[in-house]
Each structure stands twice: as C-alpha cells, then as structure tokens.
Amino acid sequence: MFVFQEQIEENLPLFNARYDEAITDSREAHHFVPDTPGKIKITLGKDEPGTIQTFVIPHSHMDVGWVYTVQESMQAYAANVYTTVTEELLKGRQRKFIAVEQEFFRLWWDSVATDTQKLQVRNLLKEGRLEFIIGGQVMHDEAVTELDDQILQLTEGHGFLYETFGVRPQYSWHVDPFGASATTPVVFALAGFNAHLISRIDYDLKDDMQQNKKLQFVWRGSPSLGQQQDIFTHTMDQFSYCTPSYLPFSNRSGFYWNGVALFPSPPEDGIYPNMSLPVSSDSLHLYAKTMADNIKERAAWFRTNHVLWPWILKSSESTSSYDLYILVTSSGLSYRRYRIMLETSPCSNESDCLPTYVGRVVKFDRQIVNKSKKQGVRLLPVMNECYTLRLDQDTNLLNSITDRDTGRTVKATQDFLEYHANGDVQQGPISDNYIFTSNGPAVSVSKAVGMEIVIGKLVTEIRQHFYRKETDKDYSYVVYTRLYNVPAEYDGKMLCHRLEQEYKVGPLELNREAVLRTYTDLKNEKTIFTDNNGYQVLKRQYKAYMNNTVARNYYPLVRTAYIEDDSTRIVLLSERSHGVSSQDNGQVEVMLHRRLWNNQEWNLGYNLTLNDTSVVRPVFWLMLGSKPVTSALYPRSGLALEHRPVVMLLDIPEKPSVKSWPEGHSRVHAEPVSLPPNLHIQSLSIPGWRYSSNHSEQLRDIQQDFDRVLLRIMHLYEVEEDPVLSLPAAINLKDLLSGLGTVASVEERSLTGTWDLSELNRWKWRTSQKEDKGLRTDQRVDSPGRSTGFGQLKNRYPCCCGELGRDTFFLTVFLLRYFTRTRITPYSFPVTDEY
Template sequence: MIGKIHKQMSHDSWLFSKMATPDYTPFVFLLLLFQSGVWGVPVCQTPQESPTCGYKSCHATKPGMLNVHLVPHTHDDVGWLKTVDQYFYGDRNDIQHAGVQYILDSVVDQLLKNPDRRFIYVETAFFYRWWKQQTDDMQNTVKQLVNEGRLEFVNGGWCMSDEATTHYSAVIDQMTMGLRFLNDTFGHCGRPRVAWHIDPFGHAREHASMFAQMGYDGFFFGRLDYQDRNRRMVAREQEMLWRASESLTPPMADLFTGILPNGYNPPEGFCWDQSCDDPPIRDDPDLEDYNVDDVVTRFLHIITHTLSLSLSLPPPLHQALVYKTNHIIMTMGSDFQYENANLWYKNLDKLIRYVNQMQSNGSEVNVLYSTPSCYLQELHRANLTWPLKGDDFFPYADSAHDFWTGYFTSRPALKRYERISNSYLQTCKQLEVLGGPISRKGPFGAGDSETLKKAMAVAQHHDAVSGTEKQHVANDYARKLANGWAHCQVLVSNTLSSLSGSSAPRVYCEHLNISVCPLTETSKKFSVNVYNPLARPVSWPVRLPVNGTAYSISDAKGKAVDSQVVPVSQATAAVRRGRGYAVNELLFQVQAPPLGYSTYSVSLLQNGPPSPPSPLPRAPTAVQNKFLRVTFDPETGLLSSLSNLETQQTVKLSQNFYWYNASDGNNSESIQMSGAYIFRPNTSTPFIISKTAKIETLQNSVVQEVRQWFSPWVSQVVRLYTDSRALELEWTVGPVPIGDDLGKEVISRLDSSINSSGVFYTDSNGREVLQRRKDYRPTWNLRQSEPIAGNYYPINSRAYIKDDKDQLTVVTDRSQGGGSIQDGSLEIMLHRRLLYDDVRGVGEPLNETSDIYPEGLVVRGRHLLSLSPPATAADTHRPLAQEVVLQPLITFTDGELHPSTRLEFSGLQAVLPPAVHLLTVSQWDQDTVLLRLEHQYQASESKEHSQPVTVNLQKLFSTLDMLGVSEMNLSANQWKDEMTRLDWKAESGEKPLPKRGGDPSVWEVSLKPMEIRTFLLRVRQR
C-alpha cells in the first residue's frame, strides 16, 4: 500500500501519512508536528512569508537602456595558499592577507546601511563556521537580509568544487551538505537559483547535468579557453544553453550557461578593496583631485566603446557589443575581498549615482546593484533563442602555450587518498543506516559520519583534490580526511559488532597497498571481514602481509578457500621504509554479498612448506586465465599482446613508461613553465625510461604475476587473477630523480594495433563518456600550439580507444590526465615532479617530499585493462570502474571468533538489477533516510542494460521497514514535484520533450538510462 511523506504547506501544519501494515490494510497515521527544519527537508514557504527574496528582490531595470548589473562578491577559496582554518580566522597573513570571518562581519554591517545594496555569498563551509559564532540577534538580522534578497547565496555547496578531478558522487554529497544547511537555516530564501563556478580551471559536462538536476536556473563561470572566448565574443555566443547529457530527456539536463566578462574580477580600474590600488571616487568639486568625470568616462568606455571585429580584444572591453541583450554583468570583487566592505560600497554607491545622473544628458546606461539571479531573470525575460552546447570546456588554456592540464594529475597520492576516502564515507553512511542508533553510540564509543562528510566536502574544492594548493595545505586536507576516517572507524566498528554479535575489537589496516598490517604479520589466527558497499555481489582479491608460509582459510559457510603465499616483491619492501616487516603475502579471493559483509577465518598452518616458491627470473611467453591471455616479448620483458578468449579477439599491445621534460621557461616560443596547474613539456617526444624490463614471474592457482623493473624508481606488476576479466597493472613510481635539474612528468603509455583514427574517449566525473579528437574542438577551429598538453583531458575513472572490432579500456584508481597522441595509443600521466612554479598563484614548485620520502614522493596505483567488442564493452568497464570507486572495506579481528558470531549479512532483500547503482544510503534524521538510485548506463551503450528498469523500494532493505516516501531533487533541497526551473529556447528551434510519466506506484521506481532519483524515506528499524 502506498505510504507517502506529505509536503508541508505552512509552518504549523500537521502531517498525515498512509502506511502499509503487514496485511496491507491501510489506515491514517499521525506522524508528527512538522516544524521548520525538523527533518532538514525543504520548507515550502508561502509568498506572504518571503515576499521579497529571490527574483522578487531584484531592482527594477530600464527598458531601452543598457542595464549594467553590478554584483558585489567575494571568492573565498576553501584552502589554497593557506589552510581552511587559516583563511577563516585571518591567520598567517604573511602568506596571504585574508580573513573570511571579517569579510562576513563587514558585509553584513554595510548591507544594513543601504537597502539598495546587494551581496552574494558562495562557500557554505565558511558561512557555516561564521554562523555558529553569531548571537541570536545577529542571526535574526542576517535572516532578515536573506529574506529581503539583500544577501543572496549562489552555488551553495560546501565549496566550489573542481570539475576535472572530482567524482560525481562526492560532488553530489558536498552540494547536498551545503544546500541542506542553507535550507535548514533560511528556508526557501536560502535556496540558490544560480550555480557559480567562477574559478575552476575548465568545466565538465557532468557538472552542468548535475546542476540542472539540482534545480538551478542557470550557471555562470569565468574561465574558458582563450580561443573559445575570442570566437564567442565575436559571435555573441558567451551565453548558451548547455545540453549536458546525451541520455537524459531534455530539458532534464539542460542548463543556461553564461561566461562572465572579466573572469570574476572587476573591470580594470574599478577595484576598491584594501588589496587594490585603484583610486577611489573623489567627488568633492572643491578638492584638487576631483575625478568623477574621469571615472564615469572610463566606465562608459568599458561597456560601450565601438568594437572592431578585426581585433582580438581582451574580455574586459566593450561588453555591450559581445553579449546579446541590453543587460550586462560586472563582478565587483575578487579573492577574499570585502574585508573592509565600506571601501567597496562607498565607491559603488557613488559609481551608480554619477553614471545614472548622465541619463539626464542623454546617456542610455543604467547601473544597479544586482545578483547573478537578477541578471539571469532579465536574460530570461528577453525571450531570445540561445546557441546549444553539447560537449564540455576541457582543456582550458589562457594563452597559446599555457594549457591547464597538469593539475589533472598533480598530487597523485592526495588524489588517491581522496578517492578511497569517498569509498570509505559511502560505507560509513550505509552502516550508519543499517546499524541504527547503536552505530553512533555503541560498544566502541561515539562515532559519527559528519566529520568525514565535512572533510570530503572540503576536499572537493578546486584547489584541493585538484592538487593546486601549497604543500602545507595539501597536508592539512589529508589530516582532515584522516580525522574523518577515525570517527567513521568507531561507527563502523559499532555497526559490525551489532550486526555480527561479536564484541571483538576491529582492526583497520590502511597500508595494505604496500603490505603493511601489524595484526596479520604477527597473528596465528584472525578473521577478515569484507564489507561490500555495492548493490550486487562482488568478488575481490585480498593480499595480506604475513610471515608464515602456509595458511588455511574458510569462508562464512565453513568452506575451504584456495589461497597462496608469495614473497613480498623487492619494490614493495623498498617502498615500506620500515613500516612493516612481512616477508610474504597471503593471496585469496573473497566473495561479499550486496550491501553487506562476509567473514573469512584465517589460521597459520604449523607444518607448512619452509618458504613459498621463489619467482622465476625470466619473462613468460604468456599468462592466461579462462577470460584473457597476455603475451610478453621474451627479449624485452614487455607486454606484446592481449586476447579476449571469450570473444576470440587479439590486439597487439605494448606498454612502457616515459617522462616528459618539463619546461623551465627558457624557450623562444614562451617563458611558461610546467607547474601545479600547467603541463608544458619542452619537446613532443617523451624520454623512455628503459627499453627493457628486468623480470620475475610468479604463477599459482590464485594469481599470475609478472614483476617488472624498469629503473630504480619505476617498477610494475602485471597481474592476472584466476577469475578476472581485467588485466591489472600495478605501477610504482618514485622518488622521481631531479639530480639532473630536469622536472619530469611520468606517463604510462599503451601502444596497440587498434585503428583509433585520432579519437579516444574519457568519462566525465565518472559518469557519461565524451569523445575526444586529436587537435580538435567541436565548437571552434583550433589553432594547436601545444601538441601534447593541448591534447590532454581529465580521466576520472576510465578511458578507451576503439575501432570497429576492438575496444581497449583502461580503468584508473584516481583522477589522472591523459591523451591519445598517436593512433592506437593511450597515455596516462602518473606522477609529476617539477622544479619551477607556473606563476598561477601557488608560489611554489610541485616538488612533493615527506618525512618518509625526503628525496621525493613514491606513488603506487593500479590500471585495469579490458578488451571487448565495442558493442558490449560497457558491460565490462562500467561495473569494473564501479568496483574500483567503491571498493570493499576490509577489517580484521584477532583470535578465534565466537561460535555465535554472524559471519555473513546483506542489507538488501535481493540483488539489484545490473543497471541499477545504489548511489546514496545516508541517515538524514532520526527516522529518515536519504536514498539515491542511479541508472548507470547511457542510452544505447549496452544492448542488455541500456533499458529502463524498475525497483520496488519496499523490497529494498532487509533491516528497514518503509513507512513513507517522497521524491526530492538531486541535491535533496526541494520536493521533486515542486521543483520548477526557467525554460530556455535553443536556436535550433526544437521544443522540450514532454516530461516523463509517473511511476506505477510510489514504491515502484522506474529508472531510465543515466537517471538518478533521490528519495527521502521514513523508516523503522526491524
């Protein structure tokens, strides 16, 4: 029987719900008095409650005039040159003068002095901190400013996320966190209407798709390729309709998008912050330095001067002639400005007054305080048609030799830590729901997921996971993530203890990738608990550091599990640097149920063999399992071919490591150096590290390994597990040598016989795939000036090349940059160590070291290779990428388990269909759960799985009874059926297709390709 969470119609309304009883007899059930913010769900305020916020708060414009929208704003990086804490408090001003708390103090004070003034604020992470420190009186004052539209929130996420190196699930999480706080605090008037990404270094199509599904009416950004901008200025196409999905029915993923004229800075000569040098407006005619006439003249010149289309004009000039309407926007602010807001507002008041006085002399310019949403409203009222955009805005270059493609890989260790932290956070949130209240306060103490949620949200910032911050700030991001892990570990221990009935302490080994785990190295008997956060069963290889030579392993049903012991490789022993002393690794395959765990018991055999078989010091002719066959060149020790035995496909395939010599700026064409942001090799031909590899080979019933050494600082294991459809390449790079005074950008390159014709494919934030063509941009005729860096793109989870017969896919374990420079080739950048700053603000070279690696950071990672026919490749690489993004969590308990311990558990009643991904399971409030279901295939991507699919919510969880449900928008800050967006017309003249039909019942949820649906569930623990 249908159970629905009813929507609030006023602050003091009662909620009623129908709920299903065991015999499906419906009855009316009184739920609770739903006060504002009780559940943190959308508050549906009536117009009388908020008559002036949002679009209603906009100042009137003047028809027939050029209306100049001045937008006072500050751009407050959530960490960059200083840590988040340092920025908030105004600490370490010797690095950068910035104090966010003083900005908000000053802005609120100045807004109160003139009701015409406006201000927008973006970064909820900072505003949340400031809000908590305010008195009740100040909070009420700020609420009044918000309700009157004088203080407006735009974007509203915890941070302004990077768009190249973030995974969509983490972006959705951080947006949800920020928007929920604004919703709980300010209700309807706190909801942003505009997405605002003024600083990220290129823009992803998937971000636009997510923003559209979150209910934003428009999107504004500042950075795009200089060639693209120049063309758009001439064609007056700086505002467009971005069709951000090839699968979702328009206008579901359509987003009006505008490019700001000055990046996000004020026009030249009109900056009035304490950090600016521009002269103030001196308006006393009795004083010698009176300059009003000069200021007005310069201002009018900037916006109305005649445009010569034959010139390549810089963006700040001639705004009126490069946009389509009689409205233009000016961003009046910049990084950490308005700490003394009086400076800005005093001069802006004068600018508005004196420019508008010219109307009496025939001027047709009208200047007003405004916000991005007010500007957007005027564009909508113009009722024009707009050009369509279907691709994305990567890569970004700000001049001919300055491609911002290095940060796709910068700080690869932090990028990996962020990715596995996302996986751990999803597991933590799931177990918080499945465990109920005991998860947060149980036998192991008080645990929480909030600490890791906030740390992960901060890590999405465009100077965090991007790798473009100072070293001490990167360290701080990692410290915050580690602190979040510690809080979640208590929660996870509590839940697993409750579900299993075992109070044995849980042990977490966070360095298994380098074979370090004190418990497994010393214990003779222990258990391994494998929790799977996916909604389908997974098979996962486990490698544990041990010092014994033989072990017996049994699964949850007591069945013996095949295992092997192999020696720890020389590369692993070297990279550990004394943090572990295991001489061997115990290998076995585990199976874990959906949204659940399975427990394996491990015992040391006293009478095992004296030592595991030693590796053979030669290259094999081939290694194979029932799915794949891999051949090696016996002379070089390198890969030579890859075969799919199921489909009878074979491609020639070689793989090796190279490095580009990073430009030091001593170049006749440009002085640009490679740095944290910019990738600029000084030649188009990389240096090969070694033409041959030293080889060791291991082959047993669990795995076949070919261990390759290319140099003292580059090694790799080519690994094929018995039941795997993917070939694993585990690479270890570092310390990158710089004794030759050369910065190095290290790549892994695959060269195949596939006829890729200059085309390759990359994912966008882990979701939809985009086609990339060498030396080509879909929307303008590219003048290529950097043949390597200008063909690099972000790879968030996978990339592939293909022809009519074969598709070679590489799944990555973190965000990396890569390209296809030659036909049949795919290269991925692994590590960067540079000697110069690229002069983009960070002020230090990307030269990572640590206490453990003082001579340079060592990075280890994995690439998974699959070979399939193009028609069925997605059936392999999508679930494979998903397993890497959401990998199982492995925990340990020492000694023998109690006989009553529950060794296996699944939080689902049944496995979900292969097309369905359980994207979010998160505790919302005491009795409510946030659920997101995702169709993970694109339209026409898979003959089998690119079809609509239906899930019954009542038959979903094994530990929860469903009492009520209501559908939300993607960011969970609006009811789905009340979400309205501005409609926009494309120049193609096409009309939006009708909206999707309803589900057969509220419990039966249908999903179309690439669709994400978000629900708030009222639940009861069983």
C-alpha cells in the same frame, strides 16, 4: 593535477567590493558594499541611442584550501569577510551581497558570529539583501572531481542552509573552476538551479562565442536528458574581472581587486580615481563614461534580454571544449562478506594449504631494452578464462593480449616515459601546478627490465622492474599486473574481465613528468574517449595547435578512458584522477607523477612549484574486448574500483554479542538484493541533521531523524549506448529497502533532497532544438494501478514499482519515511552494488 595552458588565467581568485588599500595585515581587510544600488543606470551622451543598465554584484569567492589551510584562511581573512559584509549591508537598505562557499560561512556562523549578528543575517536573508549562491561547501573544481563528491559537498551545504535559514540556492556562480564540465549543468539542474554562470574556459572557444554572440545559451549536459534538465548558462566575457595586460596602470588603485583593475580602458587623463576613498556617487562619477563605453562594447557580445539566443549546447557537439569508508551493516544492501580463517602453523604440504598460501615465484633474467633486437620470438603465455597475455622473454615486456571470448589478439606493450620541463622563465614556458608544458616529446627512461611471475590458484601476478641503466641496482619504476582465476562456483565475469595493474613511480628527477604509455595496433586515429567526473564519456579527437600541442590534447581521466577501432576497445579504469591522452595512432598514455621547480616569482611566493619527491602507487584496471562487452562492464567495474570492499583484520568471536537497539528500532534481516545491471545505488543517507563544524562533536551529539533516509539511484548508461542496458529498468523499492524496516511513504526529491519535485518549478526555455532522443516530461509512463506497498504517495511515480530510465533522470532521489527502522550508521555514505 595539472590543467591545460589555454584554460589558465593569470589573475588571482578575486573578491568583489573589497577595500584593502594600504593595509599591511590582511586581517584588517574590510569588505565594503557600494552605497550605489546594485543596478546602476549610466546615461550616455546626447548622441548615444539610449541607456545601458549595469548590474554590480558584490560577492565573495574564497578558495576552501589553496595555499593556506582552512583554519589559516579563517584567521587571516575569511572570518572578517562575513563580519564586515554584515556590518556594511546594514548601512543602507539598497545594499546587497551574495555569498558562495558554505565552509567558511559555517565556521563563521558556528564560532565567530554573535547572537546579534546571527539575527542580522536572518533579517538580511528575509529582506533579499543577502543571498546564498551555489550553496555547497565549496565552489567545486569541474575537471578532476568525482560525481559522488560533487553531490555530497552540495548536499552538505544545501542541508545546512535549508535547516538553518529555510532557503534553497537557485543559481550557480562558477567563476573560478578551470574548464567547464558537461556534468555540472546536469548536477545543478537536478539540484533545482535556474541559471548557471561559468568563466574559465578555453580562450579560443570563448573568443568564438563572443564573436558569434553565444556567450548565453541553454545547456543540456547530456544527450540522454530532456527539457526538464536544461539550464540557462551565462559565460563571462574575455575581460572577466580584469583588464588586458597591455594597458598601463597608475600608481593609484582603480576598482582594485587584488591589484587588478576592472575596466579595459582608463579615463582620458590616464589616471583612475583614487578608490582608497569610500565608494560613493562622487567617486564613481569619473568612472561612469569609461564604464559605459566598456559595457557598450560587451553588450555587442550578447543578445538582448528580450530575445535570448535560442540554442542548446549539447556536450556531444563540442567534445574538445569541454572517503571516508564505512562498514555497511544495512541488511541486504551491503557487499557480500567473507570470513577467511588464517592458519596459525605452516602447511605440511600444498594440498593442506589455503589458497592464500599457494604461490610459486618464477624469476627471469634482466633484459636490455634494445629496439634493434629481434622481438616476438620467445613468447611466454600467462592466462585466465578471459585473457591470454604474452610476454616477450627477450625484453621482459608485454607483447600482446588476446581476448579469449572473441579470439582477437591485440599487439600491446607498455613503457614508462618522461616529459622534460623547463624551470627558467627566461628560457621559455614552464610547467607547474596549473600548467603542463613539455620541452618536447616524452623520452623513454628504461634501459633494462627485470621480471618475475608469482603463480597462484586465485591470482597470477606479473612483476616488471624498470631500470634507468643496465647496471643500476635499484629500479625506478614497477608494474604489478594481476590476472584473477575465478572459482567455478563464483559469478566472476567482472573479476575475470580485468587486468589489474599497480604502479610504483618515484621519486623522480627534478623537472620530470612521468607517464605510462600503452602501445597497441588499434587504429584509433589518435582519438580517445574520456569521462566527465565519472558520469558520462566524451569523444576527444586529436588536434594540432600552434603551440603546446602535447598538453592541449590531454584530458581529465576521472574514472574511465578508452581507445577503440571498428571492433575492439581497450579500457582504462582509474581509482583517482589523472591526465590522459592519445598522442599517436594506437597509443594511450596516462600522467602518473610530476616533480617540478621553477623560478617564477608567483610560484615561489605561493609554493606552487610542485617539487614533490614522493613515491606514488596508482592502480588501474585494463579491459579488452568487443564494444558490447566492454560497454556492459566498464560502468560497474569503474564503480567497483572506486568503492572497493574494505579488507579488515579482525578477531571476530564465534558468537558476537548483540548490542541493544535504540528504542523504536527493530532488527530486520533481509535477503541480499541485486539491482538490475544498469542501475546503481549512488548513495543512502540520513538527511536533515544539524551541522556542526566540529565533526567529532557532530557525530557524538547529533540527533538524527532515524525515520527518514535519502536514497539516490543512478542509471549507468546513456541513451543508445547499449541496445539493452540503456533501456529503463524495473525496480521495486519496497523489496530493495526491506532490510531497513517497514516503509511508510516515499517522496521524489531534488538531487540534494531539499526540494519535493512536486513543488519545484524551474525556469523553462523556448529553444530551437532538435527532437529529444529520450522521453519528454509529458511522455513519462505512469502506473497508477500498480501497488507499491508504500502507502499513498503525494504524486504517482512509476519508479516506486516500475521503470527507471536515464532519459528521465540520470539520478533519481527518493526520501523515504519508515514506520519501523533498523539502525543505520549516521553518515552520508556511498553504497555500492554487489560486484
């Protein structure tokens, strides 16, 4: 997936306090922690007004899978980081270090660390000289990751840390993700963090924040949330780890991190001190004046720590900036299961056949795509109960879609286009893994289109084949569009209100980036709405830039994107992340595939040219309708697409044998449970089980506490998004989870489950803010008189048998303990509602 040019920094992911001068094998790299304490006082000259305190933060950030695999990274350098850091911390009680990603630390802990080193780590943690920051498996990407995965990887890491060391991370260190999503501060606040640090944001935005002293702020990631989800956020300044590229460097390393010096101005003689020597007070002396000048310059970009800038950044105010699968056997909570018997012999006539056998294929002649040809004369309707599609038989392209609920017809057609990319750095900007830079507008690649329609009782499929040349034997692109005919006895509102499209794209020609563009007559003024990590939708208005305007108007599509006019909306739902844009009025285009090569030394050295000759088959669901109808349907439809039911070919006996249940666990049958339409079971898992780096070993040997489950319930709608569905919804957890056994108690927990909310006291901030749209903490309606059936809770909480609203929590987490339990598969897994 590409990210956008203005968000790219040319420096490498960096390590602090790393000593690797003149080494030939990175396995020899040794991590030093400075003799100097983490807080350095630099006294200025006599004419200076005072003293500036500098805080040096020795830390690690190691990508879990980049150009090397996790195993290769462990062998090359990652294991040695923790070995040498532990060694160096023991050399002075004033030395401190923060560790970020748990994947590498766990591997070191499980397979490398000795008993002595483990004891040393425990002591360092107790003394506060080693600290875990973020605490997830990785420093997750913010642009294209999905909310479920973010929560899962964070939960894995937090569970390990709490079980192993009894510690709970309280701060983030997001120095490396490209861009800053508004979802991240929400997730971190709900996980119990007190502060958040970001770095790689749009250069222009960061410059504006520096000039206006806005690098520090209190961030509220959603308009639906209140003060209890605010989080203090610090933005690293423009220099971040490195100096401006125009400054000269000597042959000797300065403060050297992967070859990039730290401070923006060299000493007066233009030569940095030789940092190949151990870091000491003497070796730091020559740096002190330069460092002081630099920090003094940076200090002007921030308010003092006594008067923090009183401002809340709401995502809606800055819109342009920002599986494993399992067969769920929990009674009452799984998908409905259908058993389809297949015939073993051909049907004698159509009336004897099951619907899976009924299908009539109608083929159409290949048509030349010619804009000058008269169109819209011979239109073929294809319909179900919700939509009528009209196909132009003179082009074999889509002509229009009619929403049968409202009678509104939208002119709509689709085409594949390609952006041409430059591959020679001497000829101008290039496209690669990180950057999308086109040579010009996208070019239509199809000269002819073939079509056939397969008509069935349950599904009608339209197949369109796109050819580069009129005489080509093989097609280059395919669109499969499916309309579902819902049986009368089935509640298929969501099924009826979607056009399922599957594409076949590739292999591409070299230096091509393929998009599917949908043209409509909606007057959207080139404005598109896209989601952040499958959580919330933001408005993206088209902007013109001095350079690379096409790419800078692309945004991540993780699950949802739509365009709209005053009355009608067209929604795209995706099962994976893409780039999406509205480059012209009424248009929406999605990047589907890329094949690139360039001669940039960096890309060649790390194999980042993306010379991908594969064929991809992405799937989208399209929805057309009024704003109220699509608002009600797209959140649940997006989840249904992402967590599609598993279709399995099995030989199931008529009376399957029942294996004995573990001692102390009963088998409970419960009636199916339907949640209110604005709530979603985000996950159901068994918390607190011991982690092993060997997953197979973990599943085999783990001793789960089957008496506890961690339940996350998510409200799907923002405040004021829908007049009805945005309201709190009533649920009864006793009824909801009756299929798991008899509930003994319920606790409300932090997002990752490690904090009881009654014990979590996060930092609070006094800000000059507007009145909240949602409820404040002290406005939550308690229900002390209601009978929950869960026994006595530590704290009264209305959601046990009451109302759950997005304005209090977008995601509420419960820890439930059972007297008796049914058996549940020992993974953390997503459970979806009935679709």
